[in-house]
Structures are given as structure tokens and as C-alpha cells.
Amino acid sequence: TEQTTGNPFWSPAVAKLQPYVPGEQPKSTARLIKLNTNESPYPPSPKAQAVLTAEGIGEHLRLYPDPESTELRATIAAQFGLTPEQVFVGNGSDEVLAHAFYSFFQRPEPLLFPDITYSFYPVYCQFYGIDSHQLPLRDDFSIDVADYNIENAGGVILPNPNAPTGRYLPLADIEKLLQMHPQRVVVIDEAYIDFGGDSAVSLIERYPNLLVVHTLSKSHALAGLRLGYAMGQAHLIEGLNRAKNSFNSYPIDSIAQKVATAAIADRAWLVDNCAKVIATREHTCAALSAMGFDIIPSTANFIFAKPPGVSAEVLFEALRARNIIIRYFNKPRISEYLRISIGTDEEMDALIEACREVL
Ligand code: PMP
Numbered sequence: 055t056e057q058t059t060g061n062p063f064w065s066p067a068v069a070k071l072q073p074y075v076p077g078e079q080p081k082s083t084a085r086l087i088k089l090n091t092n093e094s095p096y097p098p099s100p101k102a103q104a105v106l107t108a109e110g111i112g113e114h115l116r117l118y119p120d121p122e123s124t125e126l127r128a129t130i131a132a133q134f135g136l137t138p139e140q141v142f143v144g145n146g147s148d149e150v151l152a153h154a155f156y157s158f159f160q161r162p163e164p165l166l167f168p169d170i171t172y173s174f175y176p177v178y179c180q181f182y183g184i185d186s187h188q189l190p191l192r193d194d195f196s197i198d199v200a201d202y203n204i205e206n207a208g209g210v211i212l213p214n215p216n217a218p219t220g221r222y223l224p225l226a227d228i229e230k231l232l233q234m235h236p237q238r239v240v241v242i243d244e245a246y247i248d249f250g251g252d253s254a255v256s257l258i259e260r261y262p263n264l265l266v267v268h269t270l271s272k273s274h275a276l277a278g279l280r281l282g283y284a285m286g287q288a289h290l291i292e293g294l295n296r297a298k299n300s301f302n303s304y305p306i307d308s309i310a311q312k313v314a315t316a317a318i319a320d321r322a323w324l325v326d327n328c329a330k331v332i333a334t335r336e337h338t339c340a341a342l343s344a345m346g347f348d349i350i351p352s353t354a355n356f357i358f359a360k361p362p363g364v365s366a367e368v369l370f371e372a373l374r375a376r377n378i379i380i381r382y383f384n385k386p387r388i389s390e391y392l393r394i395s396i397g398t399d400e401e402m403d404a405l406i407e408a409c410r411e412v413l
Contacts, residue, residue, distance in 0.1 A: 074177055078379060087378040087404055089395040092217075092246070092356050094275030096327055096398070102276065102317035111309065119308035126306065126315045130283055133318055134255050139288040142295065143306055143314075147245060147269035147282025150294075152178055154211075154265060154284065157297040158239040159184050163208035168197055170388055172217045172243065184208065195219040195350050195358070199227045203234050210235060213243040215251055218383065218393040220352030222251040232261045239290065241265045248273035248328045249335070250353030255285055262287050272355055273328050274317045281306065281314045331355050331396050338394070338402045345406075345413060356395045364413060366392045372412040378405055 060069040078090055097103065105111065127138040144150035155178040159165045164185040167175050171188075179186045185208070189201045195216075202210060210231055215222045231240050240263055242254045247268070254266050265286040271277035284294060306314070317323075339349050339357055346362030361369045370382035370392060381393040396402065 071180060072177075080379070085377050087397060087401045089397050089401065089405065090379045090381045090393075091277075092272055092354070092395045093277045094272065094327065094331070094355070095396070095401060096275055096330065098275040098313075099317050099320040099323035099327075101320045101323070102274075102313050105312045105316050106309070111312075114308060117308070119305050119311060121305045123306050123311050126311045126318075127283075129315045129318050130285070133321065134285060136255075136258065136285055137288070140258065140285055140291055142284040142291045142298075144282050144284075144298075145304060145306065145310075146271065146280040147243070147267050148174060149280075149303070150267050150282045150284050151175075151211075151241070151243065152181075153294050153297050153301075153303075154239070154241050154267070155179070155182050155184060156301075157293040158241070158265070158290075159209045159211075161208035163206045165208045166202050166204060166210045167212055168216060170195065170216070170219065172213050172245075175211060191216075191219070195221055197221075197223050197227070199223070199230045199234075202231055207235055207238060209238040209240065211241040211243065213245060214254070215246050215249075215352070215354045217246065217354070218356070218381065218388065218391075219350050219358050220246070220354040220356055221350055222353040225252055225254060225257065228254050229257065229261075232257065232264055236263060239263050239265055241267060243267045245269045245272055246354035246356075248324065249332055249355045258286055262289065265290050270314055270317060273324055273331075275327065276313070276317060279310050279313055281310055334399050334402055335396045337399070338396065338406065341402075341406045342409065345409060347409075350391075356393050358391050358393050360391045361409070362413065366390050369409065369412055373405070373408055376408045378408055380405075 080086055123143045126143055127141040130141045131138045144153060160182055164187040165179060166187050166189060169188040169190050192198055228242060244253055244266055247253050254264060257264055265284050267284045269282040270279060335352060342359055343349055348360040350358040366382055366389060370380060373380060383389060
């Protein structure tokens with residue numbers, strides 16, 4: 055019956071798919087403090103914004119975009135000490151991840167990832183018919199890489215820092231994963247790496263099976279642009295290109311190519327923006343800890359916290375009634391915790407004050 059639920063016109067493959075419930079994106083944020091989808095509270099680099107008002111930018115749209123995003127890939131490569139052949143770009147890191155699942159993980163063996171992690175991984179597994187083996191986190195939500203020493207795995211994927219926990223896995227542990235699965239791809243999804251951890255990019259030269267994925271949606275404050283990229287040895291990037299070109303998926307539009315190039319080149323802005331978010335995160339953690347919250351150590355632009363004396367769901371609803379939206383997960387083990395994106399200092403002070411009132 056599961057195969058045939060839905061619409062008679064849908065193929066059985068589509069009828070089997072679960073509807074995806076995205077994080078709440080309210081139409082108007084005028085009266086809201088929006089701390090639910092890990093966006094940046096500050097606008098993007100002025101140099102990236104300037105592209106949009108540059109002379110002739112609109113006229114330029116009569117031409118098709120560069121299908122290879124040549125300048126953008128060269129700029130990313132230069133930032134990380136790589137060559138352009140080691141860089142793949144996509145419309146958001148979600149699209150990059152979709153190509154990675156298709157290119158590397160469609161195998162008879164199961165893909166390994168943590169049981170508490172980015173909610174899209176199981177969605178892609180379902181979409182591409184990939185089996186998964188989800189490994190439990192420790193009680194403190196850390197990852198024990200020894201659990202991943204499983205023969206006949208189809209690959210490994212994990213976010214570092216993990217989402218929604220914010221916990222960071224040291225590079226020495228990532229190296230262990232790479233060594234355990236030398237014949238399979240290990241994808242490290244570094245959506246939040248700029249907020250404190252060391253990037254695995256430094257390992258690319260030594261590990262032919264490592265793919266590192268980044269996004270401009272968080273630390274670069276460009277969630278609306280839809281730009282993500284993967285870095286790895288050229289043979290992995292070639293695999294992604296084959297999948298993308300055969301599927302004929304969209305190239306990056308020409309305006310996004312230019313804005314992203316300017317954003318990535320403005321390293322000083324990125325460092326400064328992340329420093330502000332980190333300082334606000336530490337201040338927020340200190341204030342919530344003092345109120346009795348249990349906070350998982352975070353190296354991301356969000357925190358994962360369990361409120362004292364009241365359920366996470368009750369606090370979530372009470373904050374919602376005060377026009378503050380955060381993220382509540384109605385799932386085993388994590389339903390006691392709330393994920394709170396880091397906003398401006400004023401927004402976090404309003405959150406802290408509202409928590410104090412409710413508690
Ligand atoms: N990976 C992780 C771990 C994320 O949390 C997100 C954002 N929800 C993404 C990838 C996707 O980001 P985007 O498609 O905006 O690049």
C-alpha cells in the first residue's frame with residue numbers, strides 16, 4: 055500500500071517519498087526575531103552587495119552564464135591553496151550534496167552517518183535508493199569514530215561541526231575515518247566550519263577519498279544566493295561533473311557567480327563577521343548556562359540547549375508567542391533540546407530575557 059499512496063499519476067518511486075518539512079520561513083519577518091534556520095544576522099560583505107548595483111550588471115543578463123564558473127572556481131581554489139580542477143560549485147550545498155550522493159554513494163553497501171545529523175541525508179538516501187547505517191551518538195552527543203570501522207560500507211558522510219548539536223570532531227578523528235575506508239568517499243560537510251573548527255581541506259592532498267563541502271549560506275551571510283561548493287582531488291570533482299553534466303542541472307546563474315566571487319575574495323569581512331557571531335554565541339551560552347540550561351559545546355552559529363524545569367516544546371511555544379522563533383525537533387533523544395541560531399546581541403538579549411520570564 056505504501057507504494058501506491060498518493061496520486062495515481064505519480065510513479066511508485068515518488069509515491070514512496072516522505073514529504074519534506076522545511077524549517078519555518080515566515081513570509082514577513084518584520085516583527086519576528088528569527089533564530090530558527092542558522093542564517094546570518096548581519097548582511098553580506100559590502101563588496102558582494104556592490105556587485106548588484108554595479109554599472110551594466112542588468113545588461114549582462116542577456117548572455118548565458120559561464121557553465122564552468124571559471125572565475126568563481128579559481129577564486130575558491132586560490133583561497134584554499136587548491137587548483138580549479140579541485141573545486142565543484144552548485145546551487146547551494148544541498149545541490150552539491152545531492153550530486154555527491156548520486157556520484158559516490160549509490161552502491162550495494164550502506165552509507166554510514168550519525169543517527170542525529172543533518173535531516174537531508176536520509177532524504178537523499180531515500181531519493182537515490184541508498185541504504186544507510188545510522189550510528190548512535192554518545193550520550194554527550196559526540197561521535198565515536200571507532201563505530202565507523204565497519205566492513206563493506208558504501209561511504210561516510212557527516213557534518214563537522216555536526217547539526218543540530220554543534221559539536222566538533224577533531225581532524226585526527228576524521229583522518230581515522232579516511233583510513234578506515236580508503237576505497238570509499240568520506241564527505242565532510244563543513245557548513246558551519248568558519249565558526250570555530252579547523253577545516254579538513256588541509257587533508258585533501260593526502261587523502262584521495264576526501265570530499266569537503268562548504269556553503270555561502272551561513273558565515274558569508276548569503277543564504278538567499280544559493281551557492282555551495284565541494285573540494286577534493288580532481289578525480290572526485292570529475293565524478294561530480296559527470297553526474298551534473300549528464301543530469302544537465304542548472305549552472306550557477308551569472309549574477310550569483312559574480313556575487314559569490316566577490317564574497318569569497320573578501321576574507322577580511324568573513325573573519326570579522328564570524329568573530330562577532332562567536333562573541334555573541336559565547337555571551338549567550340554564559341547567560342543561558344547561568345539560568346540552568348544544559349548546553350552542548352558549540353563551534354557553530356547555533357547552540358543546542360536543554361532548558362531547566364520546563365520541556366523544550368513548552369519553551370519553544372512560549373517564545374513563539376513572544377515572536378521569537380527557534381527550532382524544536384519532535385524526535386527521539388533530541389526533543390529535550392532546542393536549537394537556537396545566533397542573532398545580533400540585541401536579539402539574543404531579547405531571547406535571554408524571554409527565557410527568564412518563561413522559566
Ligand atoms: N549542510 C548542513 C549541515 C546544513 O545545516 C545546511 C543548511 N540547512 C546545508 C548543508 C545546506 O545549506 P545550503 O543548501 O543553504 O548551502
